[in-house]
Amino acid sequence: MNKYLSQKAIDYLLSLNNVVGIGYGLKEVKGKLTDQKAIVVMVSRKVTQTELIRRHVVLKSIEGFVTDVIEVGKVSAHRIQEEGPIREAEDNVSRKSSWRPGPGGVSIGHYKITAGTLGVVVYDNFTGKKLILSNNHVLANSTNGKDKRAKKGDPILQPGPLDGGTKRNDKIAKLYRYVPLKDNGFNVVDAAVAKPLRQGLVVPEILGIGTVQGKTLPQLGMLVKKSGRTTGLTSGIVQVIDAIIDVDYDGRILKFKNQIMVTAFDQGGDSGSLVLNEFNWAVGLLFAGSDTFTFVNPIDPVLDLLGVHL
Structure with a gap:
């Protein structure tokens, strides 16, 4: 701003x-x-x-x-809650089922949470290996790094626990890196990556979208889309950029800056979805929303802070 x-x-x-x-x-x-x-x-x-x-x-x-x-109403991190009305996907794809190999757009979650969305496969800048990109609040239980809510190596389940995923049968990855969610000062991203147990357990395609062609900056009026666990393939319009916004994390109010605000195109459980333009260029990572708007982290700091690339 x-x-x-x-x-x-x-x-x-x-x-x-x-x-x-x-x-x-x-x-x-x-x-x-x-x-x-x-x-x-x-x-x-x-x-x-x-x-x-x-x-x-x-x-x-x-x-x-x-x-x-x-x-804008109440803006909350958009992991699925265990109750409340939800608008379901209309594409008849079972995104809450077990997927092996796992694509972007399906249910996933840290073993202590409900469920969010597997955003996309990214690649480690240091090893070149595949990693799973989603939100901190999906893969790392909203940790600030000191609260013991999550630690490196924790089980990541696909589908997420709310969708029937168990540590015994549905472990797909281990928590690998995350950007801590700061209670004081400004956050820029809500992001984490998990390391698949085997490289063949995930694929780079996103359900209903295909492969990512690159990355780009958001523009006002840009048409964007996402493929998410709850509402499937939906689209919206970029209405605000460089936003500062307060976001509710189960009673913790965290401040974010440099965010993108899109006309609402998600519901709880769509958190972690990759947001792309109409040409399949990545714009950002969906992390929060209200009844009327969706909030997205810009893609560059997401990738840079996690040490990964598309």
């Missing part, structure tokens, strides 16, 4: 009541996206000006940019 606003302006916007994030994006008018660029101010719930103390009303413009207040 510092490319667009001074730190003083950023701090001011984030200090306002009800504000959970900000970013640079496309302005909405009557619920429809326009081509106008704006500083998007994300609130948990839209309220009238009369409900807010005057100093907490978002200015109509700031440092030369118009502002746009958007209700």
Whole structure:
């Protein structure tokens, strides 16, 4: 956000009541996206000006940019919960079953969690070997590295435990590397990799998509897609880039910066899905969402911090 606003302006916007994030994006008018660029101010719930103390009303413009207040609701890490309504995939592919070899887009999880999505096969920068990419909260139980929630070598199950995966029958990999989720300061990625027990247990294809052709930066208005454990193959539009956002991790509120916000195209359990453009170039890693929007880590820091490549 510092490319667009001074730190003083950023701090001011984030200090306002009800504000959970900000970013640079496309302005909405009557619920429809326009081509106008704006500083998007994300609130948990839209309220009238009369409900807010005057100093907490978002200015109509700031440092030369118009502002746009958007209700995002509660933004949570999108691992599947054990209860609640879920929109299921419509492609008749059994993504919650056991897959050997395992492609991207199917159920996976650390043995202590419910289930998320196997994003894609990546390659270790040091050994060249195949690794499984997904979120920290899918493969490493949301660990900060010091809380003993997970450790290197922990069993990774496919399908994930909620979908019937057991340590005895469904172990596909071991936790290999993760980026700790910081409780203080800003996170940039929610990402981890697991090492398959055997290289032949996974394949680089993603269900319904095929192989990844490379990587690219997000652009406002870009059409993106993902293949996920819960909702299958879906698409959305990049509405905001360089976002700062608060994300709920089972009661832990973690701050993220430099994120991508997409019109909602996921549900719980789709976390870890690789997000690609229409030409199969990787854009980012899906990690969180609300009823109306999906949040994605940009692909470059995901790969760089884990020491892997596509």
